[in-house]
Amino acid sequence: MELNPQQLVFYLFALLTIGSAVVVVTIRNIVYAAFSLMVTLFSIAGLYVFLQADFLAATQVIVYVGGILVLILFGVMMTSGSLDLKLKLERGQLFWGGVVSLTIFGLLLSVITNTPQWENVDIGASQEPTTRKIGEMIMKEEYLLPFEIASILLLVALIGAALISRKEVRDE
Amino acid sequence: MDLPLNVLIISSLIKIVVVVHILLIGVMGMILAERKVSGWIQDRHGPNRVGPWGILQPIADGIKFLLKEDLVPDHVDKPVYLLAPAIILVPALVTCGVVPFGSSITVSGYEIPLQIADINIGVLYILAITSLGVYGVVLGAWASNNKYSLLGGLRSSAQMISYELTLGLSLIGVLILSSSLSLREIAIQQGSYPWTWNFLIHFPAFLAFTTAAFAETNRLPFDLAEAEQELVGGYHTEYSSMKFAMYFMAEYMHMIVGSAVAVTLFFGGWQFFGLETVGGPFWSGLISVGIFFVKTAFFLFVFIWVRWTLPRFRYDQLMNLGWKFLLPITLASIVVTATVWAFTQSKVLVGILNVVVACIVVAIVSTTLVMTREPEPVEDRGILSFTKESSS
Numbered sequence: 263m264e265l266n267p268q269q270l271v272f273y274l275f276a277l278l279t280i281g282s283a284v285v286v287v288t289i290r291n292i293v294y295a296a297f298s299l300m301v302t303l304f305s306i307a308g309l310y311v312f313l314q315a316d317f318l319a320a321t322q323v324i325v326y327v328g329g330i331l332v333l334i335l336f337g338v339m340m341t342s343g344s345l346d347l348k349l350k351l352e353r354g355q356l357f358w359g360g361v362v363s364l365t366i367f368g369l370l371l372s373v374i375t376n377t378p379q380w381e382n383v384d385i386g387a388s389q390e391p392t393t394r395k396i397g398e399m400i401m402k403e404e405y406l407l408p409f410e411i412a413s414i415l416l417l418v419a420l421i422g423a424a425l426i427s428r429k430e431v432r433d434e
Numbered sequence: 435m436d437l438p439l440n441v442l443i444i445s446s447l448i449k450i451v452v453v454v455h456i457l458l459i460g461v462m463g464m465i466l467a468e469r470k471v472s473g474w475i476q477d478r479h480g481p482n483r484v485g486p487w488g489i490l491q492p493i494a495d496g497i498k499f500l501l502k503e504d505l506v507p508d509h510v511d512k513p514v515y516l517l518a519p520a521i522i523l524v525p526a527l528v529t530c531g532v533v534p535f536g537s538s539i540t541v542s543g544y545e546i547p548l549q550i551a552d553i554n555i556g557v558l559y560i561l562a563i564t565s566l567g568v569y570g571v572v573l574g575a576w577a578s579n580n581k582y583s584l585l586g587g588l589r590s591s592a593q594m595i596s597y598e599l600t601l602g603l604s605l606i607g608v609l610i611l612s613s614s615l616s617l618r619e620i621a622i623q624q625g626s627y628p629w630t631w632n633f634l635i636h637f638p639a640f641l642a643f644t645t646a647a648f649a650e651t652n653r654l655p656f657d658l659a660e661a662e663q664e665l666v667g668g669y670h671t672e673y674s675s676m677k678f679a680m681y682f683m684a685e686y687m688h689m690i691v692g693s694a695v696a697v698t699l700f701f702g703g704w705q706f707f708g709l710e711t712v713g714g715p716f717w718s719g720l721i722s723v724g725i726f727f728v729k730t731a732f733f734l735f736v737f738i739w740v741r742w743t744l745p746r747f748r749y750d751q752l753m754n755l756g757w758k759f760l761l762p763i764t765l766a767s768i769v770v771t772a773t774v775w776a777f778t779q780s781k782v783l784v785g786i787l788n789v790v791v792a793c794i795v796v797a798i799v800s801t802t803l804v805m806t807r808e809p810e811p812v813e814d815r816g817i818l819s820f821t822k823e824s825s826s
Contacts, residue, residue, distance in 0.1 A: 293576055297514070300569070320558035328565020328598070335572055336591050339584065393555060393615055 271312060278305035296335050303327050317392045437544055445546045453530055453550060461686040462492035468738050475742040502675035507578075510672060514577035519673065519680035522570025525563045526687035532556045533694045534618040535726045536704050539719030548704075548719060549618060556617035557609060560695060561602050567650060568594040570684065571669050578672035586668030589658045589749065596756040597649035597656075603764040604643040607636045607771040607788075608699055611781070617695075621703025626710070633700040635785045638792035639767045640700045642760045647692040648740065649756070651685055655744040658752060693733035694726075701729055758799055766795045 265273070282301035289295050303326040310319035400409045437445070466481070469491065473480025481488035506512065536548030553559060568591050575587020611632075612620045624631045633640040649656040660668030670681045697703060704710055704722035706729075711718055747755070770791045774784045 293511075293514070293573075297573070316553065316555045317558065320555050320562045323562035324558070324565055324602075328562060328568075329595075332565070332568055332572070332591060332595060335576075336588070336595070339572070339576060339588055339591075393558075394613075 275305045275308040275312065292338055296331060300327055300331055315392065317396055441544050446550060449550050454527065457530055457687055457690060460690050461683050464686045464734060465492045465495060471738045472742045499676055499679040504676065505674040507672055509579045511577040511579060514573050518570050518574030518577055519677045521573060522684040523680055525567045526684055526691050529560055529563045529691045532559055532617055533698060534621055534703060536719055536723035537710055540715035548723060552616060552618045555615050557605055557615045564601065564650060565598055575669035580672050582665045583669050583671045586660055586665045590652060590669060593649055593656065593752060596753065597646040600642050600756060600760040600764055601646040601650065603768065604639040606768045607639045608632050610771050610775060617698050621698050624702040626705040626708045631700065631702040635781050636767065636788060638763050638788050642764045644696065645760060647696060651688045651692060654741040655746050657746060658749060689734060689737050693730045696733055697726065697729040759796065762795050762799060763792050766791045
């Protein structure tokens with residue numbers, strides 16, 4: 263099989279993504295699992311860069327690697343005793359987890375095979391910034407309403423988080 | 435960039451090698467400068483034994499670090515413990531790839547931009563990479579398997595998450611006016627004269643950005659993560675010799691890169707009164723690099739100056755500053771910039787109203803804080819801080 267450089271890069275990132283994802287679910291140390299998840303999320307960002315989705319890649323790193331995963335690590339460290347916790351896979355979990363992942367896999371597979379136009383796009387041709395296009399689509403064109411709904415949802419979540427973390431005022 | 439591929443590759447390689455070495459030499463220079471300036475601030479001489487004027491002191495320090503015993507304690511989690519000092523260097527080194535350190539230089543007919551990579555999403559890239567800075571600290575702290583390290587790591591991650599928010603939001607105003615995410619584009623748009631630079635237009639956001647950059651480097655007055663009186667050494671307690679030196683170097687690299695980014699975004703990059711266009715296509719490039727370095731050096735001096743002037747914050751003061759002052763100021767600055775720019779297109783008005791509204795926000799927040807002040811809580815500060823108990 264002949265590999266051109268683009269395919270080589272793609273397979274490298276794909277291998278990293280899948281390999282580290284397998285480590286996430288199999289390793290028994292929770293911090294190692296989180297660390298491995300970082301590699302997974304990073305290589306997904308690499309795949310986005312490969313697809314010329316630069317904005318998506320940066321957002322992926324900011325939101326998942328820099329935000330959510332740090333919070334996970336933070337939560338693990340703040341919870342006493344969870345550092346020595348050994349993660350164990352039980353048989354029931356294995357069964358239901360398998361069912362769910364096979365279902366999703368089948369769904370994705372059917373989408374991939376049923377997509378009518380599935381052709382290679384010549385990457386490296388366009389060097390246009392994607393951010394301007396995305397911004398105009400969101401703020402001017404058809405995606406304004408979903409965008410606003412999502413932002414209201416986030417605002418509600420933000421207020422809820424602030425409310426929960428407030429100190430309770432006791433009546434005296 | 436219409437360079438042929440081979441010129442592109444060779445020039446990029448040269449730029450990468452030069453920039454990384456300048457960064458490393460800059461770290462050495464900063465260590466010397468820090469010790470000298472701290473000496474002057476405290477009315478001492480500073481190092482003056484090694485070489486003329488103590489100029490070889492960083493080399494002596496480096497040799498000392500290299501020759502010390504490389505101790506790996508028994509109780510650490512070895513793979514992560516060894517990996518963490520390397521991880522902390524990565525964000526600092528990777529960020530400098532998008533910083534434009536000069537205009538462009540013409541060598542044998544090819545115009546080579548003085549920047550390793552001018553990517554479309556430069557600012558987002560920097561924010562993404564900055565958000566990784568916390569990993570080296572947290573992983574090192576956890577792997578050390580030591581309660582002081584872990585406390586330092588927890589403090590540091592809470593601090594970095596809080597101030598990252600301010601760091602990101604303070605740049606939105608700049609982005610609204612420049613309508614580009616490319617660092618080179620933002621630098622060029624500011625023009626050559628100090629009164630057109632972004633720090634005047636976005637003064638409150640600039641102050642917030644600088645403060646957040648200080649917090650991200652974990653330096654005084656934000657060095658609660660390694661407060662030696664409380665936490666022995668914080669997250670690097672268990673690290674010795676070269677592994678400690680890597681944490682140490684990372685701090686200085688973060689400072690240098692942070693200063694360079696601040697110069698690019700708020701101080702017009704390599705431009706100064708049209709001086710960067712003097713000379714031919716070759717010399718003007720070198721002059722622009724010189725201007726950029728002088729500006730960055732000024733910022734680095736401010737870093738040292740602040741460190742030896744201000745005392746350390748208490749943990750609740752740190753969180754109050756971040757969440758109750760800096761965050762509202764930056765949010766207000768975004769709203770003001772967007773509104774004024776949409777209606778008037780006047781940068782002067784944006785600059786004035788930004789300052790006015792920031793003052794109003796500070797006034798409102800501080801009055802609210804004073805009005806609703808509770809008696810100082812003595813207990814229930816959580817594990818993040820035990821300053822109160824130990825000092826009382």
